[in-house]
Amino acid sequence: MTDTFLAGRTALITGSTSGIGLAIAEALGRHGAKVGINGLGTPEQIDAAIQQCRDAGAPDVRYFDANLIDPKAIDAMLAEAAQWSPIDVLVNSAGIQRTAPIEGQRDNWDAVIAINLSAAFHCMSGLLPDMRERGFGRVINIASVHGLVASVEKAPYVASKFGIVGLSKVAALEYASAGNRDSGGVTVNCICPGWVETPLIESQIQARADQHGGDRDAGIADLLSEKQPSRRMTLPEEIAELALWLCRREAHNLNGAAIPVDGGWTSQ
Ligand code: NAD
Secondary structure (H helix, E strand, O other): OOOOOOOOOEEEEEEOOOOHHHHHHHHHOOOOEEEEOOOOOHHHHHHHHHHHHHHHHOEEEEEEEEOOOOOHHHHHHHHHHHHHOOOOEEEEOOOOOOOHHHHHHOHHHHHHHHHHHHHHHOOOOOOOOOHHHEEEEEEEEEOOOOHHHOOOOOOHHHHHHHHHHHHHHHHHHHHHOOOOOOEEEEEEEEEEEEOOOHHHHHHHHHHHHHHHOOOHHHHHHHHHHHHHHOOOOEOOOHHHHHHHHOOHHOOOOOOOOOEEEEOHHHOO
C-alpha cells in the first residue's frame, strides 16, 4: 500500500507540465498531497499533466496559468493559490536553457535569470512566512550541477543556478529555527542534477547526434562520456524520489544543502 504521508499537505510545483517538475508532482500526489501545477504548454499538454497527477492518486489537482518570466503573474498565482489552500511544499522546477558563448547571450540573459532564479525568489518570499507560522514547510529548488561547477556556453544558466544555490542557503538560515522536530520544521534545499532525460536537453542531444550522423544513442553516449562518469542518464522519477524524501518530517535537519544527483560529475 502506498504511504500517504503527505495527506493533508498541499504542494505547488512550478514547471510541472513536463520533465522533472511533472514527475515530482505525480510523486507528491501519489503520496497524498494536493498538487498545484504550473508551466507552459498546449492545452493538450496541460490536460495530460493534470490527468497524470490525478491518475497517480492526487486528491486534488489545480493548474496555475502563470508565465514565470513576469513577477505580476507570479503574484497573481500566489494569490490564487492562497485562496485554494495553504502551501506546505514549494518546488521550483521551472527552467530554461540557452547555449551560446557569452558574447552571444545578450538576448537570453534576462529571460534565463527571470525564470530560473527570480521566479524562485518571488515564490519563496511569498510562501515562506506562512510556512514559518505553521511550523512546517519544504522548499525544494531544482538547481543543477551547474549550480556547483561551470560549463562553457551556459553563462546565464550557470549564473542562475549558482544564484539559486546561494539564495537557498540564505533562506535555509533565515527559517532554520521555525517549528520543531515534531512539526517537521521549515527547510530549503537544492537538488543538483547532472544529465536527466527530459525535453530540456533535447537540443543538446540532437546537436551531438548530428555529429554522429544522426545517431541519437551515440549522441547521448557522447554527452555523458564528457562529464557524467556513471555514463547513465538520470530519470525524472528518480529525482522525484529524492524530492519526496525531503518532504518527510524526518528530513527536518537536512537544510541548506545542494545535493548532487550527477553520477559523480562534481566529484571529479
Ligand atoms: P523541461 O523542459 O522538461 O521542463 C521545464 C518546465 O519549466 C516546463 O514545465 C516548462 O513549461 C516550464 N517553464 C519554462 N519556462 C516557463 C515560464 N516562463 N513560466 C512557467 N513555466 C515555465 O525541463 P526539466 O529538465 O524538467 O527541467 C526542470 C528543472 O531541472 C530546470 O530548472 C532545469 O534547469 C533543471 N535541470 C535539468 C536537467 C536536465 O538534464 N534535464 C539537469 C539539471 C537541472
